[in-house]
Amino acid sequence: MRLFRLLAVCAAALLAIAPAAAQVVTSPGPDSVSVTIYREPDRSPTAEIDLDWLTGYALVTEKRTVSIPAGRGVIRFEGVAGGILPESAIVTGLPAGVREKNLDADLLAPASLYAHYVGRPVTIRRTLKGKSVEERAIIRSGPGGAAILQTREGFIAASCGPSQDDIIYDSVPEGLTAKPTLSVETDSPRAGKVTLTLSYLAWNFDWQANYVATMRPGGRTADLLAWVTLANGDVTSFAEAETMVVAGKLNREDSERQEGPEGRPLQVTCFPRPLPVQMEMRGRVAPAPMAPPMVESAMAEDIGNIVVTGARMAKQEELGDLKLYRIPDATTVASMSQKQVMMFDRKAVPVDILYRARVSGDEADEVRIALRAQNRKEKGLGLPLPAGKVAIFEPLGERRLLVGEASLADKAVNEEVELEIADATQVAATVEQGEEGRDWADQILTVTNANPHPVRFEAEFQRDDDYRLTRMSKRLGRHNGHDVWAVTVPANGTATLRYRKVDVD
Amino acid sequence: MRLTALILAAVPCAAHAQTAPESAPGEKTAQGDVAVTIYNNDLALIQDKRMLALPAGRTRQEFADVSAAIRPETVTLSAANTAIVEQNFDFDLLTPQKLMDKAVGQSVTLVKTNPETGAETSESARVLANNGGTIVQVGNRIEVLNGSRRVVFGSLPPNLRARPTLSVTLDSSSAGTRPATLNYLSTGFGWKADYVALFDESAGKIDVQGWITLTNTTGTSFANASTLLVAGAPGSGSGSQARYGYNPSRSIPGNRPGTETAPREQFGDFYVYPLKERTTIANAQQKQVGFLDVAAVPAGKAYFYRNGWLSASDEAKSADTVLRFSSSSQGGLGDALPAGTVRVYMRDARGQPQFIGESNIGHTPMGSRLALKTGEAFDVKVQPTVVKRERLGADRWRTTMHYKFTNARAQAVTVEFAQAGLDSWWDDTRIESESLKSERTNADEALWKVAVPANGEAGLDAVFITRF
Numbered sequence: 001m002r003l004f005r006l007l008a009v010c011a012a013a014l015l016a017i018a019p020a021a022a023q024v025v026t027s028p029g030p031d032s033v034s035v036t037i038y039r040e041p042d043r044s045p046t047a048e049i050d051l052d053w054l055t056g057y058a059l060v061t062e063k064r065t066v067s068i069p070a071g072r073g074v075i076r077f078e079g080v081a082g083g084i085l086p087e088s089a090i091v092t093g094l095p096a097g098v099r100e101k102n103l104d105a106d107l108l109a110p111a112s113l114y115a116h117y118v119g120r121p122v123t124i125r126r127t128l129k130g131k132s133v134e135e136r137a138i139i140r141s142g143p144g145g146a147a148i149l150q151t152r153e154g155f156i157a158a159s160c161g162p163s164q165d166d167i168i169y170d171s172v173p174e175g176l177t178a179k180p181t182l183s184v185e186t187d188s189p190r191a192g193k194v195t196l197t198l199s200y201l202a203w204n205f206d207w208q209a210n211y212v213a214t215m216r217p218g219g220r221t222a223d224l225l226a227w228v229t230l231a232n233g234d235v236t237s238f239a240e241a242e243t244m245v246v247a248g249k250l251n252r253e254d255s256e257r258q259e260g261p262e263g264r265p266l267q268v269t270c271f272p273r274p275l276p277v278q279m280e281m282r283g284r285v286a287p288a289p290m291a292p293p294m295v296e297s298a299m300a301e302d303i304g305n306i307v308v309t310g311a312r313m314a315k316q317e318e319l320g321d322l323k324l325y326r327i328p329d330a331t332t333v334a335s336m337s338q339k340q341v342m343m344f345d346r347k348a349v350p351v352d353i354l355y356r357a358r359v360s361g362d363e364a365d366e367v368r369i370a371l372r373a374q375n376r377k378e379k380g381l382g383l384p385l386p387a388g389k390v391a392i393f394e395p396l397g398e399r400r401l402l403v404g405e406a407s408l409a410d411k412a413v414n415e416e417v418e419l420e421i422a423d424a425t426q427v428a429a430t431v432e433q434g435e436e437g438r439d440w441a442d443q444i445l446t447v448t449n450a451n452p453h454p455v456r457f458e459a460e461f462q463r464d465d466d467y468r469l470t471r472m473s474k475r476l477g478r479h480n481g482h483d484v485w486a487v488t489v490p491a492n493g494t495a496t497l498r499y500r501k502v503d504v505d
Numbered sequence: 506m507r508l509t510a511l512i513l514a515a516v517p518c519a520a521h522a523q524t525a526p527e528s529a530p531g532e533k534t535a536q537g538d539v540a541v542t543i544y545n546n547d548l549a550l551i552q553d554k555r556m557l558a559l560p561a562g563r564t565r566q567e568f569a570d571v572s573a574a575i576r577p578e579t580v581t582l583s584a585a586n587t588a589i590v591e592q593n594f595d596f597d598l599l600t601p602q603k604l605m606d607k608a609v610g611q612s613v614t615l616v617k618t619n620p621e622t623g624a625e626t627s628e629s630a631r632v633l634a635n636n637g638g639t640i641v642q643v644g645n646r647i648e649v650l651n652g653s654r655r656v657v658f659g660s661l662p663p664n665l666r667a668r669p670t671l672s673v674t675l676d677s678s679s680a681g682t683r684p685a686t687l688n689y690l691s692t693g694f695g696w697k698a699d700y701v702a703l704f705d706e707s708a709g710k711i712d713v714q715g716w717i718t719l720t721n722t723t724g725t726s727f728a729n730a731s732t733l734l735v736a737g738a739p740g741s742g743s744g745s746q747a748r749y750g751y752n753p754s755r756s757i758p759g760n761r762p763g764t765e766t767a768p769r770e771q772f773g774d775f776y777v778y779p780l781k782e783r784t785t786i787a788n789a790q791q792k793q794v795g796f797l798d799v800a801a802v803p804a805g806k807a808y809f810y811r812n813g814w815l816s817a818s819d820e821a822k823s824a825d826t827v828l829r830f831s832s833s834s835q836g837g838l839g840d841a842l843p844a845g846t847v848r849v850y851m852r853d854a855r856g857q858p859q860f861i862g863e864s865n866i867g868h869t870p871m872g873s874r875l876a877l878k879t880g881e882a883f884d885v886k887v888q889p890t891v892v893k894r895e896r897l898g899a900d901r902w903r904t905t906m907h908y909k910f911t912n913a914r915a916q917a918v919t920v921e922f923a924q925a926g927l928d929s930w931w932d933d934t935r936i937e938s939e940s941l942k943s944e945r946t947n948a949d950e951a952l953w954k955v956a957v958p959a960n961g962e963a964g965l966d967a968v969f970i971t972r973f
Contacts, residue, residue: 061857087699087718100784100792101716102791103790104790105790105791106788118667141600142666142668148601154614155657155658155660155661160601161654161655161656163618163655175787201848201860244859246860248823248880250863250879251880251881253865254846269600271602271635317854319853320704320706320851320861321881321883321885324854326853410883412821412884414960463891481889482819505896
């Protein structure tokens with residue numbers, strides 16, 4: 001009976017430690033969730049998604065049912081994304097609104113546990129050759145590099161003698177949490193069950209479009225398949241989530257991904273010792289094993305699942321000046337995974353394959369093979385094309401061979417799409433000098449084609465303030481602000497353009 | 506068995522029951538009535554009113570639970586009938602090395618444990634020196650400590666501490682308990698504003714909520730503190746800007762500082778934002794408290810593109826999407842806005858708010874006009890090209906530019922297009938001809954307002970006479 005009473009007193013004492021009178025309600029997880037993934041703002045279309053360090057982000061919107069108490073109440077949200085940007089959290093649906101929002105990030109870690117016990121009693125366990133002795137002690141030094149304890153015999157430095165000394169704590173101090181935890185305080189006139197919406201931005205997501213173009217025989221049309229490739233590098237999975245991605249570039253101010261709060265290990269040092277013994281001791285005096293920091297431990301595992309689904313197709317909507325793609329039914333955006341959902345599939349889109357070279361005065365660059373298409377309805381497309389990589393395949397008998405890879409910036413409807421897909425090997429352009437005068441020189445641009453079929457070739461002249469190009473032997477066109485010579489080079493033949501380069505003084 | 510379980514359960518309780526010489530969170534703090542004033546520049550003023558029981562005459566008082574990031578030189582203490590003799594801030598922290606250093610010339614106990622029996626034998630030793638190794642004298646033998654024995658110190662040196670400690674020596678003219686006010690500055694505190702703006706494009710309105718976001722990285726928790734936030738960075742000196750003061754979107758046309766006074770408490774040039782209720786600012790905590798909530802404020806969207814001098818592009822580039830609204834009491838947010846980040850949301854086809862971009866703002870007086878870049882428009886693009894460059898003289902050029910504007914949206918838009926770089930040290934540049942009347946907004950820039958039809962395009966031609 002006496003023991004029982006002691007326990008009751010003890011429980012009351014423990015309760016009294018909880019802050020203020022506010023009642024704490026924990027919401028373990030969402031009832032439903034929707035995830036909108038945004039591309040990393042500064043990743044160029046050519047760059048791959050870095051699955052180990054995702055710096056795109058997501059807007060996570062969760063519906064949660066919570067029983068709120070009357071009066072002051074604290075609602076703790078568990079199961080939010082680890083990469084949460086707490087300042088972006090919005091909570092709606094509370095009858096009395098939100099008094100304050102808090103993110104507590106004082107993590108339970110060896111160093112913080114030790115720090116909270118400074119000046120308080122702990123148990124020290126000394127292990128020597130497999131045998132342990134325990135005794136009570138009081139921590140007398142801060143966590144900055146030492147553990148000095150007061151025992152019944154005097155003051156000792158932990159693990160600085162022959163034994164391995166471990167500190168055993170009695171309980172977890174109030175305020176230390178396993179994960180950073182978001183909570184809101186509310187002051188409701190009555191108790192009851194409410195459904196509230198929690199939304200926040202979080203790092204550690206990314207997405208891009210991926211295009212697969214398969215040339216049809218004849219090389220005049222291609223089948224174009226577009227995928228949404230999205231990745232979740234967070235420790236949290238979003239089960240049965242309504243999933244969306246947003247195309248277009250958003251302004252972000254904190255465009256550097258921040259490391260989340262980390263728990264620190266406890267470093268223990270000792271007084272200096274003569275070298276040989278210290279070497280021998282090292283194994284035992286080494287600092288306590290590092291608490292694996294949350295983010296890193298998560299990233300250490302490779303992104304395991306790559307899921308490809310083709311049956312459903314993302315639906316495009318307008319969102320202000322951005323494009324939103326909604327995956328039609330709920331899907332699981334699993335932690336550490338990449339997922340692909342089809343965006344569109346267009347057959348026999350007319351494309352032009354041409355050879356191009358940039359020409360600056362008396363020099364021609366490498367000739368490259370380019371694919372040009374018009375993003376117009378009447379040309380089989382007419383869709384917003386979000387930035388991403390394009391792989392171009394060509395059938396060779398039964399096989400499909402990769403003929404080139406390129407990347408695409410965001411392209412709006414009615415824009416021209418031009419992709420440089422490979423370096424040419426059978427078509428070359430050279431510039432030779434002919435007659436010259438005091439401030440001029442005649443140039444001869446020759447394009448050679450070793451293919452057994454004619455090819456289309458375009459020379460794009462680069463503008464320069466130091467010279468003018470005159471006396472063109474052929475008529476030039478204009479394209480994207482450049483003078484362009486467009487010509488069909490016959491099979492196994494050549495084409496020639498003559499012009500004069502005149503210096504501008 | 507049952508008894509064992511009960512005893513085990515009682516152990517944590519027993520631990521709590523023991524007295525804690527220094528505080529820990531969850532335990533009672535030594536802080537008194539705390540008032541915290543937080544500035545934008547990693548600075549806070551802390552006022553801590555404690556009850557001090559002082560005897561008459563000189564005493565040394567230690568102040569536990571002051572901020573671990575205290576600036577000790579700023580401490581002042583005031584109490585009735587009390588004079589300060591001296592203030593000390595001891596930051597010599599207790600480490601094994603220092604403990605051994607201070608034990609030089611004194612006696613310690615060396616304990617040897619028999620690994621087989623567990624029996625302990627101790628002997629007394631005198632520490633002779635601690636230079637790269639500890640030399641001790643045991644009886645009449647001189648040894649170097651090698652870790653085979655446990656060193657037990659009889660006491661701790663008085664000036665070595667677990668954490669930096671503030672102590673004040675006071676001279677009291679009378680005995681008794683009285684309130685004492687401790688004032689000091691601390692780093693490790695900061696705050697900014699975070700705004701949530703829900704934009705309804707078709708109605709041309711925004712709803713804005715403002716939150717004060719404060720962070721405590723001092724290493725110390727402050728319980729039940731009366732909190733005041735100052736929108737400013739005192740002491741940052743001339744020329745330097747508040748932490749969130751730099752704002753690249755200022756260069757977007759449509760920003761203009763206001764001239765209205767907000768209905769808020771002012772302190773010098775700064776607005777102050779008191780928190781309505783006392784709050785606990787825990788260590789490593791980020792706390793948000795609302796301060797602004799306005800609905801249906803007129804707002805509009807605009808498109809802007811700035812082209813650098815002679816900048817041409819092989820691909821059309823997206824124009825910036827700009828959100829414009831006012832902080833005026835007439836048709837605006839009706840408040841002064843502390844520096845921070847505005848996050849803009851818009852409802853999608855199903856009515857769910859989606860994030861569409863964010864922008865930082867500086868401290869913004871009431872009555873200001875704001876133009877914030879939220880992102881780039883997918884469908885509204887500009888492609889500038891250099892048509893012709895003609896040399897007119899040694900440092901005279903005629904440049905013919907063509908700008909193509911495309912709009913894949915189903916609504917007509919107007920793009921505000923600025924050609925920059927017209928004033929590169931010289932101001933004798935001019936526009937010889939243009940297909941649309943421009944506005945010279947400043948020496949460096951000409952601005953055109955180009956109407957682009959729905960699902961269509963528009964062109965702009967301009968000929969510039971410049972030095973380069």
